Amino acid sequence: MRTTLEFVGLPEAILQKAVDYGIARSKTDALRMGIFSLNKEFKLVENPEAELVARKLAEEERAMKKSRAKYIGEDAALSKYR
Numbered sequence: 001m002r003t004t005l006e007f008v009g010l011p012e013a014i015l016q017k018a019v020d021y022g023i024a025r026s027k028t029d030a031l032r033m034g035i036f037s038l039n040k041e042f043k044l045v046e047n048p049e050a051e052l053v054a055r056k057l058a059e060e061e062r063a064m065k066k067s068r069a070k071y072i073g074e075d076a077a078l079s080k081y082r
Helices: 010-020 027-042 048-067 074-081
Strands: none
């Protein structure tokens, strides 16, 4: 997801201080750190790895459905490696 944000006032000052003190390399990194901190505190995504896998599988299923591709079996998938 690409998003353009403009911060003014206190939020901008906080982001700049994080960069100035060497906590973050950039304001973007400071925002990322804040997002992970938010998740750590409120457990919005309890198992991040499982969430990412589920999203990737859903994305691939949508792509397969759109292109009308079919799943292949394990034997067919591994046949070229045997």
